[in-house]
Amino acid sequence: MISVVIPTRNRLESLNRVLDSLYKQTLKPKEIIIIDSSDQAFTTKDLITPPNTINLILERSTPSVCEQRNIGIKLSSNSIILLSDDDLVFEEEYTLTLYDYLKKNPSKKAASGIILEKNTKDEWAYANEISDIKLIYNWFFGLSIFSDLSKSKRGNILVNRIKTKLSNKGNQISKAGWPIFVNWNKDENDFPFFSLMGAMIRKPEEDLFDPVFIFNGIGDNYDACIKLGFNITILKKIKAFHYKEITNRINPKEGFYYRTSALHYILLNNSNFSSSNRLFLLWSLIGVLIPNFLKIDTEMIKYNLILIFRILFKKNLYQKENLNNINT
Numbered sequence: 001m002i003s004v005v006i007p008t009r010n011r012l013e014s015l016n017r018v019l020d021s022l023y024k025q026t027l028k029p030k031e032i033i034i035i036d037s038s039d040q041a042f043t044t045k046d047l048i049t050p051p052n053t054i055n056l057i058l059e060r061s062t063p064s065v066c067e068q069r070n071i072g073i074k075l076s077s078n079s080i081i082l083l084s085d086d087d088l089v090f091e092e093e094y095t096l097t098l099y100d101y102l103k104k105n106p107s108k109k110a111a112s113g114i115i116l117e118k119n120t121k122d123e124w125a126y127a128n129e130i131s132d133i134k135l136i137y138n139w140f141f142g143l144s145i146f147s148d149l150s151k152s153k154r155g156n157i158l159v160n161r162i163k164t165k166l167s168n169k170g171n172q173i174s175k176a177g178w179p180i181f182v183n184w185n186k187d188e189n190d191f192p193f194f195s196l197m198g199a200m201i202r203k204p205e206e207d208l209f210d211p212v213f214i215f216n217g218i219g220d221n222y223d224a225c226i227k228l229g230f231n232i233t234i235l236k237k238i239k240a241f242h243y244k245e246i247t248n249r250i251n252p253k254e255g256f257y258y259r260t261s262a263l264h265y266i267l268l269n270n271s272n273f274s275s276s277n278r279l280f281l282l283w284s285l286i287g288v289l290i291p292n293f294l295k296i297d298t299e300m301i302k303y304n305l306i307l308i309f310r311i312l313f314k315k316n317l318y319q320k321e322n323l324n325n326i327n328t
Helices: 012-023 065-075 094-104 132-141 157-169 220-228 252-269 275-295 298-312
Strands: 002-008 031-036 055-060 080-083 088-090 110-118 179-181 188-191 199-202 232-242
Touching (some): 012 088, 055 065, 094 232, 252 275
Antiparallel strands (some): 188 232
């Protein structure tokens, strides 16, 4: 009925944790396909033993989370696939809830539970709190807004107008290409793209993930959703917990550089976007640059200036002639 695909690299302990949560599912998967690119290969003997009803498949790959996912999807024998990162833990009804939803909604191509991460208060949360000042700033520059506005307090007239305008437009992509995800108040909420780390999808006929996004895969979820033209539905009643293991994880400033480069690549190569979107992306980077100048954050200033140069001259990081220069 269900296949699970897990790309992994150097996270054996974390991998066993997600396997344990999958073994405890009310609706157990038929097979779990692990695509490993660890520096030191492991065997199935290193993994916790699955129930007899689950076929555990372990394959090796070069380090590329996009290629690893594509390999796993191709190997799957089922039409419904749960994509799982190796540092998630699922509630026991997770697979059953998503499977039932896709069966009852045949037009839907993807659905996910809500993904919780620890916030600055060390609490599990699905969206960031945003101050009124940051809301106005991000709205003005077309930057990301990832917050549940239904839970925010009323502000002054300007803030309330912005909140109302954003809420009425719904979850959307800004003109610069950044996500503006503010409506979380329904049991089922649609997003133009979302992380696929805990998503259940219908098996695609073509490769879902573009291997151009180097080993860390930053930008791959956005590209996959935009390329295939589907919204992803988030079901609030079921949860997955993202532990954000630090192994393999790059620092946030470097992540910003790769993420913005990936967005630029998508704006260049997808017919849904035009040169005006790239101009708005430049405008948004000015919004990122200003506070970093004030803080004299030389690393972020450097990344911003490189990105602005690349966008102005269409020298995207992921173009073939530039890929060899990426330090993986």
